[in-house]
Amino acid sequence: MWRRNRFLSSGVLAVGFWLLLADVASAYVGPGAGFAVGTTVVVFFVAFLSAVFSLIFWPFRWAIRAIRGRRAFARARIKRCVILGLDGLEPSLVEKYMAAGELPNLSRLAKRGCYRKLGTTAPPLSPVAWSTFLTGCNPGKHRIFDFLTRDKRTYMPSLSSVQIRGPRRVLKLGKYRIPLGAADVRLLRRGEPFWKTLGDHGIFSNVIRVPITFPPEPLHGVLLSAMCVPDLRGSQGTFSHYTTRGEGVVDDGSPYGGTIGGERTTVAVEKGVVRSELVGPEGGVREGAGVLKCPFEVTLNGDGGRVKVCGETYELTVGEYTPWVRVRFRAGLGVTVHGICQFLLIGTEPEFDLYVTPIQIDPDKPALPISHPPVFSSYLSKKNGLYATLGLAEDTWGLNAHVLDDEAFLHQCNEADAERERMFFDALEKVRRGMVACVFDGPDRIQHMFWRYIDENHPARDLYQGRLCTDAIGQMYRRMDDLVGRTMKECDDDDTVLMVISDHGFSPFxxxxxxxxxxxxxxxxxxxxxxxxxxxxxxxxxxxxxxxxxxxxxxxxxxxxxxxxxxxxxxxxxxxxxxxxxxxxxxxxxxxxxxxxxxxxxxxxxxxxxxxxxxxxxxxxxxxxxxxxxxxxxxxxxxxxxxxxxxxxxxxxxxxxxxVPGVMFCNRQIETDQPRLMDIGATVLEMFGVGVPKRMDGRAMRVADAGVGDSTETAEQKVA
Amino acid sequence: METLGKILVWLGNAVAWCWSLIGHAADSVWGFISAVIGPVASPLLGWLDPVVTILADSYYTMFDAFSPVVGLIVTSGVVGVAMLIVFRCTSNQAGIAKAKDAIKAELLAIKLYKDDLRVMFGAQGRLFVATLRLQGFMIVPMLVMLLPMLLLLAQMGTRYQQRPLRLGERTLLRVVGDDDDAGISGEGFDVEVGPIAGDGDLVWRVRATEVGAHTIHIKIGDDSLNKSLVVGKVGQPVSVKRPGVKWTSRLLHPRERPIVNDAAVKAIMIEYPELDSWVCGTDWWFLTFFVVSMVTALILKPVFRVKF
Known part of the structure; x- marks a missing residue:
């Protein structure tokens, strides 16, 4: 209440001053305030006009859509479908925790609607499985069979879902090579996502971080790409480790020190200051420029310090990440590549250790398209702050290589999920009619990296040191349950179908x-x-x-x-x-x-x-x-x-x-004993009254109408 | 179409009504503020105006050899930079960045979710709130900069709004007062006509006869008053009015001491010719100042890392 009053009074005061000062010519009080006051007035005016025009033209747009045959929702049984993807949620653990009463929301969802194991793909890999989910086709039709494929000519591995090349045309001016156009980014996945079919029928979709959606394809709606979005170096995530340790001290058993996952840079502390460079993308405008670099400077101060990069200074505390830091790589001739990263000061004594996340595409100024429409990524960053854009945002290599400890890695997972939550709930607020699909990667990454704590026989169980997170998996399941609970609140109406799915389960390795x-x-x-x-x-x-x-x-x-x-x-x-x-x-x-x-x-x-x-x-x-x-x-x-x-x-x-089947929860009864991931798309289309295209291998499951057949069987009984 | 026309007319009327309401509100607020500020502002200006005038005269001596345009543009640029720095130091930069992000987010939301009227109007509402927040963040820097800027603009106005009389040029001297028993004397000008009594005014027509800064001695009733008269080249400051005690008038005419409250004369004015350059002259100089200072600030904004 107090905050509201304070807000109101400051608002009234602001209006009062604006009115007062705008009345006299000498109200111009300098470029800063003057410009800001002027622009906000203009912004408000433009927004008001846009609202008026939208209101006026909305009936015409509706009529045009109707004439074109895109009579959205004409035959729909629902108004909204929400698909919450929890990558890798394992049925046996879900059932175990549900039986122990630790997942009350998932239990409630199962009781209200249904819980099933969800058939996955062969192989049960996220890129394959999610491609099947979104196309409704077997891999023979969408062409994604693995993260990697092989080059038939060279036998070298390459990403299976995307091909990124430099701009097709380059203007050569002496020693300069000026790119004419953007990088050539090609999606190698085939098949059409079911939200494209929805869009063809006028149904809006909001798709957030569903794997294998990079580069983003046009749709009637908005989409933020996920898996396979590269970092600025073009890799799937290369972290940097700046350390005073000698070259020879590389933890055994890790690929670190080679070319996979991370890069070590030896630095020296001189009078409490460390100077080094962030490594960016290849190729300045000048021929043979090599990789672009961005200098930074760390000033140590007891247990912490400050890092200065691109003119901004950020506090460093041992064991704590900085917020997302914007960095710029100048390619020459006014060309700048924008990125974001986080710094983590691991230690200052006796050795200096600084970890820097892979430098990711700045969503506000993306070097490559990561959303449709392109401004959507910017919208999300303006609305919710900067966020990880890398396809595999959680740095599993950093933990594998003993550079990060459990807690530092878990922090990344939790933060990435928190960023995703903000996007997801914003989507739920915005889309009252249409489809919302959002995938959370945290469950997958956390189970990949912390399974050793729930497997007493695992060879890596006692090999890692530092701040350990022995209950990370249990915490993650409870966190996901809480997310489901909050999602259910947002979907608590008869016109919304909520599905909580995972693309596969998990197993010890x-x-x-x-x-x-x-x-x-x-x-x-x-x-x-x-x-x-x-x-x-x-x-x-x-x-x-x-x-x-x-x-x-x-x-x-x-x-x-x-x-x-x-x-x-x-x-x-x-x-x-x-x-x-x-x-x-x-x-x-x-x-x-x-x-x-x-x-x-x-x-x-x-x-x-x-x-x-x-x-x-x-x-x-x-x-x-x-x-x-x-x-x-x-x-x-x-x-x-x-x-x-x-x-x-x-x-x-x-x-x-x-x-390793996945899981499927739904707030409605589904009369199918063996649902498959492949069937989800067809089911969504059917619920919206859109015919299932023949190309799809998936079959529409029979989803009961709202309020039909609410189960009296408890979730625990179902599990049993 | 008829319905559409009615809607447009209704909207137009609504906007006009809002505008009129805002105008009235502004008038009321201005009146109130003026009454509150006056007792403080008058003595403050009495102390500040002579100091600022000396400083301004000293500063402008470096432009004596140039056209007034040079002084105007350089001053505008310098002020742009100075205000940029002041703005950075006195404003909540983080809050401004956040508010601007919110504004951009809502504008983008309007674009992205244009098919959903509910979302669009929700975004409009949040946009309005974010705009108000941004305005709120301007209060402190505006308050800090308000007085220096007003003093500065008043000084600039004395140089760029009008020009001094040329040799042989005629103009009118107007004295606001009720007493008909009046006369003027002094060097550097001839009195051609006057005094002619008007509606509470006495008017003389004078002709400049000598280059320089002169003083017109005015005898009216029992009061003796002076008024400056400048004859010579463009660029010298001129005082159009020797103001009364009203603080707003003193603010705009800082070069001469105000007339005391109990005098028969309330104000003395000389009609100097307006500067006829497209850069200087009535209102043009202000526009030039606005544009140059703004452009300078925009260009140097990244250098000084200022958000506005």
Whole structure:
């Protein structure tokens, strides 16, 4: 009340002064105040006019839409559909916590409507699963089979969902190269999102951070891209570690110090001051300029200090992140690339350690398009403050590499979710008719990195030090439950359908399987003499290799006419797939005496669609506790097939899809026993009275009308 | 179409009514403020005006060799920078940034959610609130800058609003007072006609005969008063009016001491010719000052890291 009164009185005072001063010519009191007063008056006037015109023209726009056949909601059973995606929520944990009464809101939602396990994709990877969710198609139609794919000509890995190149046209002026146009960013995912179909029928969608939506595609509504949005360096997230530690002190077992995940810079403290540079994107306007850099300076002061970057100063406290800091990289000729990052002072004594998050695209001045329409990302930053834009915003590599401790990593997860919450609830407020879809990544990242605390047998359980977060997963489930509770309040009407879904579940990742080593031992892969352990398949003798592993999902055959140095005759490829599948299925980890692979899939049998030939030839369904090894995923071949996983990344889901279904809660009854992620899009279309396109593989589930069949069965009973 | 026309007429009437209401409110507020401020402002100006006049005269000596335009533009630029710094020091920059973000967010919301009237009008409401907040953040810097700016503008007005008389040029001297027994004398001018009594005024027509700063001695009733008269080149300050005791009048005419309250004469005015340059002269100088100071501030805003 007091705040309101204070606000009102200051408002009245402001108006009074404006009126007073505007009456005399000498009211001009300098450029600052004068300009501000002038512009706000203009802003208000323009906004008022726009409102008047919108009101006047709204009937015409409505009529035009009706004439064009976009009679939105004409056959809809609902006014609004809200899809809350909780990436990686694991059914067994949900059921356990629900049974213990720790998730009251999800229990209430299940009681009011329904709770089901949700069938995921093969492989159960987020890019694959969410692509299937949004297109309603199997991977053979949307062409996303893994995070990575291989270049058929070079065997090098590349992102499967997006291709980013420099501008197509460049003006050469002496030593300068002036780009004519924006970077060439291409979405490699195929298929049409179901919200595009909704938009074709005049139904508005607000899509926030659903994976594999970069670059953003046009739709009737707004969209903020997620997974695969790069950082300013073009990577999927490269953190920086500035330290006085010597070059040799690199924590064992991590890829850090190499090229994956992070970059170490050795610095010196001189009279309490550290000077270094942030590393930005490649390529200034000047030819051969190399990477762009932005200098910064840290002044130490006891347990903390200050960092000065781009003319602004921010306080540093050991163990605490700065707010998002805007940084600029000057490319020359007035071209500036804008980014944002956070600083974390890890320690000052005896060694100086400063962590800087990957430098991300500034949503206010995006170097690449990250939203549709482009101003949407700016709107969100103006409305809610700066936010992480990187596809994988939580720096799992930082924790893997022992640069971050548990708490510092968890902070990133919680903050990213908090930023997302603000966007999500703003969307709920704005969209009263239409579709809202928002995905929270926190559950996935936290389970990836903290599973070791709920798995007593995990090899990495006691390997990490610092501020530990042993109950991070439990806290995360309770936090998500609270989010669901608040969402339910916003959806507490008969015209809104709320679905809470996860794209897959989770499983421990104790042992990695080096499929390249297995292929080598079984005669399918041959290494060049004396070359072992090289990344990206560099040591492979292609003239003798019939199959290889790259990425998380599976194996490729080295097919003649398809791969650059292929040797497998296409006519024999089918038999070879079946042969390898047969050998992999039921593979046992003899050291542990446990089944390691549940089954292997010949993708030509499980996928259908025009892009099936782009899929890995075999997708491997690992048993619980197993996954492809870190080495094999990046094309290395080691001596052993099985390796202990000693990284913080201790949980995973890239296993047999039957073992890691997702979850689906809905505030209405759904009469389908085995719903699939693929069916969500078709179901939403059906509820809005829009015909399900034939291209979709998903089927519309039967969703009861509001108030029909409210369950009297308790959530605990359902779980039982 | 008829309905649309009616709506437009209604809206037009509503806007006119609001505008008129605002005008009346402004008048009332101004009257009230003037009554409150007067007793304080008058003695304050009596102390400040001579000091500021000396400072201004000293400052402008460096432009003696140039056209008045040079002094105007340089002064405007310097004031732009000075006010920028003052604004930065006296304003809540974080609050301004937040309010501006809120304004931009709501403007974007209007664009993004234009199909939903409820959202749009909600955004309008929040936009209005954010605008008021931004205005609120202007109060402190405006209060700080108000007095110096008014003093400065008054000094500039004496140089750029009108020009001195040329040799041989004629003008009118007007004395506001009730006593018909009046006469003027002095050097540097001839009295051609007068006094002619008007509606509470006495008017003389005088002709400049000598270049320089002269004094007109006015005898009216029992009172003897002086008024400055400037004859010469453009750029010298002129005092159009020797003001009475009303503080607003003293504020605008700072170069001469005000006439005491109990004198028969309330004010003395000389009709100096207006400057005829498109940069200087009546109101143009103010526009020039406004534009130059604003542009300077806008250009240097990033350098001084000021948000407004």
């Amino acid at each position: 104790r042992r990695g399987i080096d499929l390249n080593a297995w292929l080598e031992k079984n005669g399918y892969l041959v290494l060049k003499d004396g070359v072992r352990g090289d990344r990206y398949l560099r040591g492979v003798d292609w003239s003798k290799t019939r199959a290889f592993c790259l990425g998380l999902a599976g194996l490729w055959l080295n097919v003649k006419g398809r791969e650059a140095e292929g040797i497998v005759d296409p006519s024999e490829a089918g038999d070879l797939r079946d042969e390898i599948c047969g050998k992999l299925t039921g593979l046992v980890d003899e050291e542990k005496g446990e089944p390691a692979i549940s089954r292997a899939f010949n993708t030509r049998r499980i996928y259908s669609g025009p892009y099936t030939d782009d899929a890995p030839d075999i997708v491997v369904g690992y048993h619980r506790g197993y996954r492809v090894s870190w080495e094999a995923a990046i094309g290395q071949t080691t001596d052993n097939v099985f390796h202990d996983n000693t990284r913080a990344w201790s949980g995973d889901h890239c296993i047999d899809p039957k073992l």
